[in-house]
Amino acid sequence: MEPILQFKNVSRSFKKGRIPIPVLQDIDLSVNALEFLCLVGESGCGKTTTGKILSGLLAPSSGRVLFEGRDVSKLRGEAYRHYRRSVQIIHQDPYASLNPTQTIYDILSFPLFRHKLVHNRTQARDRVAELLTMVDLTPVLDVIDKYPHQLSGGQRQRVSIARALTTNPSVIIADEAVSMVDVSIRIGLLNMLMDMRTSLNVTIVFITHDLALAKYFAWDGRIAVMYLGRVVEIGRTPDLIGEPQHPYTRVLLSAIPEADPQKTRSKQHILLRSEDIPRLTELPPGCSFHPRCPWFVEGVCDARVPQLAPVPASASASEVACIPLTEGAALTLYTP
Amino acid sequence: MIGAVKPTIVENTMKNDVILQVQDLSIVYQTPRGDVMATTDVSFDLRKGETMALIGESGSGKTTLSLSFIRMLPNSARVTKGKILYSRDGVTRDILEMSDNEIRRFRWSDCAMVFQGAQNAFNPVLRVRQQFADTAAAHGKTDKAWIKQRTLELFKLVRLDPERVYEAYPHEMSGGMRQRSLLALGVLLDPQIVILDEPTTALDILTQRAIIDVLKEMQQRLNFSIIFISHDLALAAEMASRVATVYAGEIVEEGSVEDIFYRHRHPYTLGLIRSVPRLSRQQDELMSIPGEPPNLITPPSGCKFHPRCMFASDKCKVDPPPLVEYEPGHRAACWHTDKVAAARIAFAAQD
Numbered sequence: 001m002e003p004i005l006q007f008k009n010v011s012r013s014f015k016k017g018r019i020p021i022p023v024l025q026d027i028d029l030s031v032n033a034l035e036f037l038c039l040v041g042e043s044g045c046g047k048t049t050t051g052k053i054l055s056g057l058l059a060p061s062s063g064r065v066l067f068e069g070r071d072v073s074k075l076r077g078e079a080y081r082h083y084r085r086s087v088q089i090i091h092q093d094p095y096a097s098l099n100p101t102q103t104i105y106d107i108l109s110f111p112l113f114r115h116k117l118v119h120n121r122t123q124a125r126d127r128v129a130e131l132l133t134m135v136d137l138t139p140v141l142d143v144i145d146k147y148p149h150q151l152s153g154g155q156r157q158r159v160s161i162a163r164a165l166t167t168n169p170s171v172i173i174a175d176e177a178v179s180m181v182d183v184s185i186r187i188g189l190l191n192m193l194m195d196m197r198t199s200l201n202v203t204i205v206f207i208t209h210d211l212a213l214a215k216y217f218a219w220d221g222r223i224a225v226m227y228l229g230r231v232v233e234i235g236r237t238p239d240l241i242g243e244p245q246h247p248y249t250r251v252l253l254s255a256i257p258e259a260d261p262q263k264t265r266s267k268q269h270i271l272l273r274s275e276d277i278p279r280l281t282e283l284p285p286g287c288s289f290h291p292r293c294p295w296f297v298e299g300v301c302d303a304r305v306p307q308l309a310p311v312p313a314s315a316s317a318s319e320v321a322c323i324p325l326t327e328g329a330a331l332t333l334y335t336p
Numbered sequence: 337m338i339g340a341v342k343p344t345i346v347e348n349t350m351k352n353d354v355i356l357q358v359q360d361l362s363i364v365y366q367t368p369r370g371d372v373m374a375t376t377d378v379s380f381d382l383r384k385g386e387t388m389a390l391i392g393e394s395g396s397g398k399t400t401l402s403l404s405f406i407r408m409l410p411n412s413a414r415v416t417k418g419k420i421l422y423s424r425d426g427v428t429r430d431i432l433e434m435s436d437n438e439i440r441r442f443r444w445s446d447c448a449m450v451f452q453g454a455q456n457a458f459n460p461v462l463r464v465r466q467q468f469a470d471t472a473a474a475h476g477k478t479d480k481a482w483i484k485q486r487t488l489e490l491f492k493l494v495r496l497d498p499e500r501v502y503e504a505y506p507h508e509m510s511g512g513m514r515q516r517s518l519l520a521l522g523v524l525l526d527p528q529i530v531i532l533d534e535p536t537t538a539l540d541i542l543t544q545r546a547i548i549d550v551l552k553e554m555q556q557r558l559n560f561s562i563i564f565i566s567h568d569l570a571l572a573a574e575m576a577s578r579v580a581t582v583y584a585g586e587i588v589e590e591g592s593v594e595d596i597f598y599r600h601r602h603p604y605t606l607g608l609i610r611s612v613p614r615l616s617r618q619q620d621e622l623m624s625i626p627g628e629p630p631n632l633i634t635p636p637s638g639c640k641f642h643p644r645c646m647f648a649s650d651k652c653k654v655d656p657p658p659l660v661e662y663e664p665g666h667r668a669a670c671w672h673t674d675k676v677a678a679a680r681i682a683f684a685a686q687d
Contacts, residue, residue, distance in 0.1 A: 042540040182393040187611045188624030216613035255545035257574035259612045261593045264574045
């Protein structure tokens with residue numbers, strides 16, 4: 001399958017005063033057409049920045065982003081507009097991402113006029129009504145002329161999803177798209193997003209900090225686990241959840257509470273060597289997880305930067321960035 | 337500890353180990369659009385050393401409920417009915433009847449509260465030790481050696497480097513460290529109850545794990561009771577000994593953590609449990625609860641959950657179901673608990 005979006009060695013840093021903060025480092029990532037891909041990580045791992053670069057809202061500091069095989073930075077005119085129309089993003093906070101002074105019709109019709117997808121008000125109203133129906137905001141007339149503050153959080157997030165659909169995209173980046181809505185309606189929204197793959201031929205990249213939610217969303221797809229600006233493990237979801245390889249993935253999975261009292265209380269927790277998350281401005285040398293890693297190998301992990309590779313003779317086909325693992329060593333607990 | 341003031345002492349009707357008893361509590365918010373019935377006829381007991389989780393969605397009234405225990409409700413709120421009885425050392429008082437001075441001392445000495453996003457609760461221009469000393473002084477404890485010793489002891493208990501944190505300013509600590517310092521501050525005066533409002537929501541997974549472990553250890557050592565408010569079912573499964581499901585301002589089900597997760601009888605509890613993905617399962621079959629939480633100015637008639645309930649019958653639209661005890665300590669308010677049980681068994685077959 002030809003990847004629809006691709007990162008080639010992408011890095012991105014932001015400047016705080018004169019100090020550059022490396023938020024993403026050397027990311028290689030392919031988004032295959034119509035797959036479920038999930039980016040998972042804790043705050044500050046670079047998952048939102050990745051989403052913004054994928055959707056063209058940010059440019060990489062170095063490296064290339066390919067859309068349908070073509071370098072995005074070289075696209076001009078109609079080709080560039082085609083890319084921007086084709087890749088849409090849903091932001092996390094439905095309270096902040098909708099303009100409070102515009103009605104739902106204004107919000108949804110603006111991109112339609114901007115991209116000349118409609119030519120007059122009648123067409124625009126029809127198309128907006130169609131979009132609202134797609135996201136189950138019915139009856140349409142109850143919603144279309146309202147302002148965002150008149151809707152509930154769940155309804156607003158549906159408007160955000162409808163807005164992402166205005167330009168008939170082929171890829172939607174959903175950045176924590178359900179984390180601000182209530183538990184009881186979260187799965188409904190997620191199921192709706194998942195159904196769009198088949199009904200609208202959209203590839204969905206789902207960004208979340210919640211591994212259980214990622215597992216549910218991408219069971220037939222892949223998960224990429226990020227830590228401090230790098231992908232540390234990527235693989236098919238059943239592999240990654242069932243046979244986690246990278247120490248960080250293992251620690252994360254062991255730490256997550258489960259909604260089952262007996263299971264969650266009998267879980268074995270892996271202890272970190274340190275609970276302090278390094279600052280992005282003072283990243284440790286070698287593998288950036290090494291100061292916390294329970295299986296740290298002196299002279300290896302603090303000396304060389306690990307690259308993604310499969311683990312030899314493993315039950316999992318995931319690629320991991322961990323030198324002891326990819327060089328075929330067994331993990332042994334570090335003792336100073 | 338507290339100079340018991342005679343007039344507010346009430347007759348003790350509580351069992352030995354019950355330290356907080358909420359009786360038929362109703363709270364409304366007065367707004368220009370009408371009265372919001374945030375809490376309606378809530379009753380429950382909190383026993384010594386237990387952890388009670390209040391779970392429910394935003395707007396279900398769980399924060400209102402917990403604020404009423406320390407009388408911190410906003411001015412627009414009015415308690416229209418009920419009592420909140422608190423018992424310590426054989427003396428029982430109604431929190432709602434305490435004088436201003438009594439309630440001031442009750443807060444923190446008897447009942448501490450850690451708010452949501454509390455990592456920002458410290459004063460940024462004072463050293464942490466100063467804030468511990470101020471809190472102690474406000475409650476009449478001025479023995480500097482005692483304060484220092486207690487503070488350092490508590491830092492050790494929450495797994496912080498005592499010497500480093502004692503002299504630190506809040507900005508010198510990470511979010512997780514601040515949260516742990518705050519837990520230490522919460523138990524400084526040896527309260528019987530600690531209320532935690534979404535204690536881990538703003539934190540990363542690994543920090544969250546550290547806080548959970550620290551809380552469990554603290555509770556074991558100091559034997560206080562915890563009331564915690566969360567929408568996170570996994571956290572409740574991990575921490576709670578008892579769970580109350582709150583919907584539209586009412587407790588709709590209450591029981592031991594096993595009752596709630598394995599033997600639930602209310603369709604809302606069932607709906608919540610069915611909407612949470614679990615790592616330990618293969619592919620799960622999840623379902624949302626249809627619709628949205630109701631408007632509490634004009635709540636639905638009968639059972640407030642009926643517009644979203646798949647088992648709703650005509651009876652549910654008219655008669656509000658009473659909270660009935662099904663097993664000792666397990667109560668639920670639903671006319672169709674048998675149907676919920678059947679659906680629960682079908683869902684549990686996934687494990």
